[in-house]
Amino acid sequence: MKAYIDTHVPEFLRRKWVLIVGLLVVWFVLGRIFKGVHTLDIGNSEDTPTTEVLGQFAANIRAARAENPIFVYIFNPFRQGIESFVEVIRAVISDPAPGALIPVIGWVGILAFIGFIVFATSNWRTSLLSMVLIFGCGVLGMWTYSMDTLALTIGAVVLSLVIALPIGIWAGLNDRVMKTVRPVLDLAQILPTLVYLAPLALVFLIGIAASTIATMIYSIPIGIRITAHAIRSLQNGPIEAAESMGSTRWQKLTKVQLPMAKRTIILGVNQTTLAALSFVVIAALIGAPGLGEPVLQALSIRNIGDGVTAGLAVVFIAVMLDRSTTAAVVHSNQIPLTGKPLLVRRLSLGAAAIATIVAIMISRQQLWAAVFPESLDFRDPIGNWFDAITEWFTTTFYFLTTSFNEVFTLNILNPIEYLLADAPWYLTIIMISVIAAIIGGRTVAILSAILLLLIVWIGLWNDTMITLTQVLIATTIVMLIGVVLGVAAGRNAKFERILKPFLDAGQTLPAFVYLVPVLALFGPTRFAAIVCGVFYAAPVVVRVVADGVRGVPKEMVEAAIASGSSTTQVVTKVQLPASKKSLLLGANQGLIFVLAVVVIGGLVGAGGLGYLVLQGASKPELQGKGLAAGLAIVLLGIVMDRIAHASARRS
Amino acid sequence: MTTSDSAISVRNLWKVFGPTPNAIVGTPDANLSRPELLEKTGCVAAVNNVSFDVADGEVFVVMGLSGSGKSTLVRCLTRLIEPTSGEVFIEGEDILAASKSRLRELRRTKFSMVFQHFGLLPHRSIIDNIAYSLEVNGVKKDKRHARANEVIELVGLSGYANHYPEQLSGGMQQRVGLARALAVDPEVMFLDEPFSALDPLIRRDMQNEIVRLHDDLNKTMVFITHDLAEAMRIGDRIAIMRDGAIVQVGTPTELVLNPADDYVSDFTNDIPKSHVLRVADIAVPISGGHASSSQPIPHDAIVRSVMHRVMSDPDPISIAKNGEIIGCIGRDELLTVFAEDINEELNA
Ligand SMILES: Nc1ncnc2c1ncn2[C@@H]1O[C@H](COP(=O)(O)OP(=O)(O)OP(=O)(O)O)[C@@H](O)[C@H]1O
Ligand SMILES: [Mg+2]
Numbered sequence: 001m002k003a004y005i006d007t008h009v010p011e012f013l014r015r016k017w018v019l020i021v022g023l024l025v026v027w028f029v030l031g032r033i034f035k036g037v038h039t040l041d042i043g044n045s046e047d048t049p050t051t052e053v054l055g056q057f058a059a060n061i062r063a064a065r066a067e068n069p070i071f072v073y074i075f076n077p078f079r080q081g082i083e084s085f086v087e088v089i090r091a092v093i094s095d096p097a098p099g100a101l102i103p104v105i106g107w108v109g110i111l112a113f114i115g116f117i118v119f120a121t122s123n124w125r126t127s128l129l130s131m132v133l134i135f136g137c138g139v140l141g142m143w144t145y146s147m148d149t150l151a152l153t154i155g156a157v158v159l160s161l162v163i164a165l166p167i168g169i170w171a172g173l174n175d176r177v178m179k180t181v182r183p184v185l186d187l188a189q190i191l192p193t194l195v196y197l198a199p200l201a202l203v204f205l206i207g208i209a210a211s212t213i214a215t216m217i218y219s220i221p222i223g224i225r226i227t228a229h230a231i232r233s234l235q236n237g238p239i240e241a242a243e244s245m246g247s248t249r250w251q252k253l254t255k256v257q258l259p260m261a262k263r264t265i266i267l268g269v270n271q272t273t274l275a276a277l278s279f280v281v282i283a284a285l286i287g288a289p290g291l292g293e294p295v296l297q298a299l300s301i302r303n304i305g306d307g308v309t310a311g312l313a314v315v316f317i318a319v320m321l322d323r324s325t326t327a328a329v330v331h332s333n334q335i336p337l338t339g340k341p342l343l344v345r346r347l348s349l350g351a352a353a354i355a356t357i358v359a360i361m362i363s364r365q366q367l368w369a370a371v372f373p374e375s376l377d378f379r380d381p382i383g384n385w386f387d388a389i390t391e392w393f394t395t396t397f398y399f400l401t402t403s404f405n406e407v408f409t410l411n412i413l414n415p416i417e418y419l420l421a422d423a424p425w426y427l428t429i430i431m432i433s434v435i436a437a438i439i440g441g442r443t444v445a446i447l448s449a450i451l452l453l454l455i456v457w458i459g460l461w462n463d464t465m466i467t468l469t470q471v472l473i474a475t476t477i478v479m480l481i482g483v484v485l486g487v488a489a490g491r492n493a494k495f496e497r498i499l500k501p502f503l504d505a506g507q508t509l510p511a512f513v514y515l516v517p518v519l520a521l522f523g524p525t526r527f528a529a530i531v532c533g534v535f536y537a538a539p540v541v542v543r544v545v546a547d548g549v550r551g552v553p554k555e556m557v558e559a560a561i562a563s564g565s566s567t568t569q570v571v572t573k574v575q576l577p578a579s580k581k582s583l584l585l586g587a588n589q590g591l592i593f594v595l596a597v598v599v600i601g602g603l604v605g606a607g608g609l610g611y612l613v614l615q616g617a618s619k620p621e622l623q624g625k626g627l628a629a630g631l632a633i634v635l636l637g638i639v640m641d642r643i644a645h646a647s648a649r650r651s
Numbered sequence: 652m653t654t655s656d657s658a659i660s661v662r663n664l665w666k667v668f669g670p671t672p673n674a675i676v677g678t679p680d681a682n683l684s685r686p687e688l689l690e691k692t693g694c695v696a697a698v699n700n701v702s703f704d705v706a707d708g709e710v711f712v713v714m715g716l717s718g719s720g721k722s723t724l725v726r727c728l729t730r731l732i733e734p735t736s737g738e739v740f741i742e743g744e745d746i747l748a749a750s751k752s753r754l755r756e757l758r759r760t761k762f763s764m765v766f767q768h769f770g771l772l773p774h775r776s777i778i779d780n781i782a783y784s785l786e787v788n789g790v791k792k793d794k795r796h797a798r799a800n801e802v803i804e805l806v807g808l809s810g811y812a813n814h815y816p817e818q819l820s821g822g823m824q825q826r827v828g829l830a831r832a833l834a835v836d837p838e839v840m841f842l843d844e845p846f847s848a849l850d851p852l853i854r855r856d857m858q859n860e861i862v863r864l865h866d867d868l869n870k871t872m873v874f875i876t877h878d879l880a881e882a883m884r885i886g887d888r889i890a891i892m893r894d895g896a897i898v899q900v901g902t903p904t905e906l907v908l909n910p911a912d913d914y915v916s917d918f919t920n921d922i923p924k925s926h927v928l929r930v931a932d933i934a935v936p937i938s939g940g941h942a943s944s945s946q947p948i949p950h951d952a953i954v955r956s957v958m959h960r961v962m963s964d965p966d967p968i969s970i971a972k973n974g975e976i977i978g979c980i981g982r983d984e985l986l987t988v989f990a991e992d993i994n995e996e997l998n999a
Contacts, residue, residue, distance in 0.1 A: 241770030244731055245784035245831075246759030255787070259774040335815050 016438055023438075027431045031423035038424035040461040045622060048459025055624020061202050079209040086155035086208050090289075094147030106363030106370030107143060109356075111135060114320075116356040120349060122327030133320040141379020142291060142313035143372040149280055149290035149317060152208070156215035156276045161269065164220045168227025168268070172261075173253070178228060188221035190641045192596040193282055194610060195630035198617050201286040202627075211280065211288030219275040226268030230261040263333050270325035277321060278510030281314055282600070285617060291317075298516055299603050302524075304390050305383030307516035312382075314513050322508045390520045405527045413526060416473060421465035425456055428465065432639075440646030447642055451635045460609065460625075460632045467608035468636060470526055470598045471591065474533035478590040481538050483583070486545025487571055490579075496546060506539030511597045519604045529601025529610075537593035541586040548582020549575050584648035591640045599633055609633050657740075658839060658871040659705040659728065664737030666723050666895075669694030676736045685894045697723040698734070699895030708869040710861070712882040714918060715892030721875045722767060724892070725841045728873065729762050730754060741839060759788040763832035765845040767875075769824045771816040771831075778803065778812040781831045788835075802830040807856070821848040829857065833864075840864075840872045846881065854881075861885050879922050891915050903927050923992040925955040933988060934970050934978030947971035948980065954988055961985050 042048065047055065065071050091097055092104045105113065111131050119127035137146035171178040196214045204210040234257060242256045258265075284292025291314050298307025337345055363369040394401050420428055429452045437445035455464050489496035514532045522528040552575050560574045576583070602610025609629040616626010665676045670693050675681055680692060681700070688694055697720040705711040713721050726732040728739055730746060739746040741762070749757065763784070771780050778799045779786075785795035803812055806826040816824055825848045832840055842861075846854045862885055864870045876882050882889050883903045890900040891914070899911040907927045910916035931950040945964065948957055950972035957980070961968055967981030 237766060237768045237770035238772045239770075240731055241764070241766055241828075241831075242772070242783065242787075244729060244758060244762075244764040244766075245787060245835075246755040246757070247787045248755065251787050255783075256772055260772070262774075335818070338813060 019438055020435055023431060023434060027423075027427070028419060030427055031419050034424050034427065035418070035422055038426070039422055040425050040456065040459070041421075042459065042462065045625075047625060048628075050458045051460075051624040051628040053624070054627045055621075058202055058620075058623045058627060065205075075203055079204045079213075082159070082212050083207070083209040085159070086152060086212050089151040089155050090148065092151075094144055094151050095289075102364075102370040103147070104364075105360055106366075107138060107372045108369035109360035109363030110147065112356040112359035112363075116352050118324045118327070119352050122324065122331040124348075126323055126327040130320045130324050133316040136316045137313045138372040139376055139378055140309050140313045140316075140382060141377040142294070142310055143377075145289075145291045145294060145310065146313050146317060149277070149292070149314070152212060152215070152280045152283075152288055152290055153273065153277045153317075153321070156212050156219065156280060157269075157273050159212065160216045160219045160223055160272055160276060163216070164223025164268075164272065165227055165265070168224040168265075169231055169253075169258075171224060171228040172231025173257075178232075181224060181228075185221045185225050188217070190592050190637045192599050192633055192637060193218060193279060194285075194596070194599045194602075194613050195633050197283070197286045198613060198623070198626050198630055201617065202623075206287035208288065210286050211283035214283055214286065215276050215279040218279045219272045222275050223268050223272040226271055227261075227265055230264030230268065231257060233264070234260050263329055266325065266329045266332055270322065270329065273321050273325055274318065274508055277314075277318055278512070281510045281512045285614070292512065295512055295516060296603075299519060302519065303383075304516060304520040305385070305387035306379075308386040308390075308520075309379055309383050311513035311516050314510055318508045318510065322504075390517075394521060401521045402523075405522050405525060409525070409527055413469065413473060413530075417466060417469040420469050421462055425461050429453065429456075436639075436643045436646075439650070440643045441650060444642050444646040448639045451639045455632050455635050458628050458632055458635075460612065460629055463608050463612055463629065464632050464636055466526075467595075467598060467610065467633070470530050470533070470601070470606060470608065471595050471636075471640070474530045474537070474594040474598060475587065475590050477530070477534050478537045478541050478594060479583075479587055481534070482541030482545045482586055482590065483576075485538075485542045486586070487549050487575065489542065489546040490549025490575070491571075499542070503539040503543055506535070507543075511536045511600060514597075515600065515604055524605025526601075526606045528604045529598050529606030532601055532604070533594040533597040536597045537590045540593055541590045544582050544586035544589060545579070548579030548586070551582070552578040581648065584644065588641065588644035588648065591644055592637065595633070595637055595640065609636075656707060657704040658707045658709070658742055659703075659711075659873065660738075660740040661704070661728070662702045662738040664698055664701045664724070664727060664739065665696065665735040666698035666720075666727050666732060667694050667696050667735045672735050696895045698727055701737075701892075701895075701897050703890060703897060703900055705871060705873065706887075708865070708871055709887045710865050710872045710874055710885050712886035712889045713873065713875045713892060714877065714879070714882055714889060717877075719892040720895040721892055722843050723895075725764075725843055725873055725875060728841060729758065729764065731764075759784055760835060761837055762839050762841065763835055763837040765825075765828045765832045765840070765842040767843040767845075767847065769816075769828045769848075771824055771827055773816050776813050776815055777808065777819070777827055780816065780827055781834050783831065784835050798834055799830075802833045805833065805860070806830045807853075822850060822853055825849055826853075826857070829860075838871065840870055842872060842874045844875050844877065847877065858885055879918060883922060883927055891918060904929060904932050908932060920995055923955075923995070925958075925988050925992050926953065928954045928988060930954060930957060930970050930980050931972065931977065933984045934980050935967070935984060937967070937969060937976065937979045947976060950977060954985065958985065 065076070087095070090103070093110050094103055096103050111134055114134055115127045115131040118130045134146070137143060167177075167181065171181050193214075196217055197210075200210045200214045200217075204213055238260065239252065239256055242252050247255065280288055280290060281292040281295065284290065284296045291310050294310035295307055295314070298304065298310065336342075359369075429449060432452060433445045433449040436448045455461055485499065489499050511532070514535045518528045518531050518535070522531060556574055556578060557570060560570050565573065598606065599608070599610030599613065602608065602612070602614045609632050612622075612629035613626050613633070616623045616629065665681075667673075667675045669689075672694060675688070675692065675694055675696065680688060681696070683691065685695065688696060699720070701724060703711070713724065715721050723732060727734040727737075728741070728746070730749075734747065737747075741757075744757075746754070746757075772783065775783070778796060781799040781802060782790075782795040785798060790798075800812065803809055806829055808823060808826055808830065811819065811823070816827065819827065825845060829842075829845055832842070846857050849857060858881060861872070861874070865872065865885070874882075874885065886903060888900060888902055889906055891898045891906070891911075893914050899906060899915050901909075904927055906915060907919045907922065907924055910919055929951050930948050930953075933954065934950075945960075945968060947969040948960070948971070950970050957968075961980060962982060962985065967979040967984075969976045969979045971977070
């Protein structure tokens, strides 16, 4: 009986990838035949019934702000509360009170204060580095912008932690709470940042409050996740011992669990802070003051030099926040000092505190210490220098930038976009669902079909397919890079050490700062958006793949080598298959990261849903369409995430 | 059911892990073997219908293969793990009925536990680890540190008070665990393989310390170990566990002489009988006037220790218990025991 089946279904047809390739060919042929039929393409400012409803809804909300009790008694006070909290921080470090020349503390005082805080929580070396970096922001001519960014980040982080830490601890202690918050955390993880902005701006007005709330929505889930994980991953032994000695629940928490989890919780603070920073920069789109402003301006008028300078300041702040919080993790993990070293530490802390107070007082009285001196401001020369470099690079490497872009666009980007966007919409939905069924199973296929139909109903099918094209291409490139570099790093510790700083940098930097240099090199094109997505997502994927390859049991690899496999065979027949889970996880992460950035690519001419969202944010009459586009991005994200998840589960 | 003179009294204790812990006890499933139960219900009866009594001041040793449920049993006694069913009385008090706060009070003052994997608090210095139970009980700092320093001395760690657990070797950490359990001067101690990480010399010191605590302070102890020699040395009675159930309870001699089954004899075979048996165990009645006229041997002398005297005397030597002659022991009886030991050794 078995033999019968075997002879009648050829081996190769039972392989998934053969089926998929076959489907793609069919899809391509059908797409060519029915080219341009039922593509649901609509004009740029054309509305659909759904977008009209959403537009009306937005208009109603705008009108209701002043009178509706929900706004008057809940949203508006909430907005004012958050705004005044952040404004207090701004008043201290960035925003002079009306009529005043400087904020409460001048630049020298701020520098000293930052140095002191970092010294107190870690060591003098990190403290010095932090001061140099902040000083660097001034040299770049971005002092006030930087302080605004810092103020907003600090405000959002403080508010986020106030919410995230208790919830995270609770979810760490209690399974039921964890089960309740987990779906919310999962959703938050796949939502591209861009989609929060418009709805929040609608409810809380453009400005500091909406920016801070958006930032909190982005960073709170990260804080909760890591805090809960910190509590959950504690060894049980000490906790049980504490219980056996008659601790109350509160004593167990405060004397055992929290101190033991402290290290990981501080790591959570680090991640929350970096997430908040990257969002605060993007929040310039809804009126957040700070470094996002010059970046955004530079993008819109293609002032590369200034944009790169501002981006560099973002990098400085990111590195400063990352280094100082990481050093605090290390510091908190050290065995407490005793004896003479303790005395030395206390004395130097005291001295630093006095120096800081003196610096703050001087910065309030002396002009040179109050306002960052113009003689130290090199914004224009640095900008010009970057402009010159860009000019030289793009002309010298014309073939790399413009030609490569064109060849790529003509031969890869366009054909795939035709396939997805220029074919009848039902053909595309059927094909995607069938492929989802093959790699992820029936449930996912049905879910995908339903969500895609919803997008059709919203009316932004064509734009969604344009975005999907870019996401798929960027993800493929990311996976190629991820597998090559990840395998290399997983196999070779030395290579991994070389790669590590780049990966760290890639994961620390806000996505926004990639936009400017990429725009400079490739102009406002879809290709530029893809490059941004690749840059942003590759580090994560490389890391996940490397971890997976390293996790393959040594004996397995040794057995393969012992039976005479070549290096290629070891990689392709042992290490890659054995780390399949990590590869799929990497692909999933890659997709989500790429999606988040590709939609921001609307800013650099990538079109698609991102462009509609941005347009909706700036033009009231297109707000409905912008909101609808945000919705479509969410639906698309869920479809891709579910397919990737299901295929990971199936393997 | 409880006998008022027993410090610990356990009746029909069960602990079932798995998806349906409450649907096993009292049903026919309860009689299944461990693999069958797992296959059928997905549950493991880590403690399977266990009953025993521990007398006041007794050292009760629990032995058994890895996974036989020793740690689970001892945790159930103080409800670090909630038992599925059964009864536990400690010093006459129904532990399973105790309220949360009563249980805390008992744990702070009456019981203490030493853990197989130490369970030290990594973020606290040694002295603060040891003083922890006093601290949660609200004892002032100088008082609890004074007490902690006493026990630090006792376990031979003076000078390490301000170190942190990670700076200590495994054996030293285990001694901190012991010191911590002693700090509250408990009436009942539960020790889960407390000496497994110690080197032989310190191990012997610690065993002597336990014997001393037992003799001088009359502490009741439940002591888990893998090491039969250790069990013999410190245990008044030994319980052997298999698959969650107690197979046999008895004095070391009883286990050696009358193992209930092969599982128990597998444990006891390692120990030469001459090291465990007491002369009274192998005594024969005095027939006629054959007994030697020399000084009688005390009834609880270990067989091995009288080898020289018995072998060098042509006549059997009488055995005395409380001044009364209860039998005698001669070369034949002695040689039988040694012959068995040699046989065991050759088989092994
Ligand atoms: N929390 C738990 N959940 C499920 N099963 C458990 C749990 N704790 C213990 N078990 C199971 O109960 C059985 C007894 O475990 P226990 O730790 O009591 O053994 P042990 O005799 O102390 O072994 P060892 O000598 O290795 O310490 C084992 O089969 C174990 O798998
Ligand atoms: Mg155990």
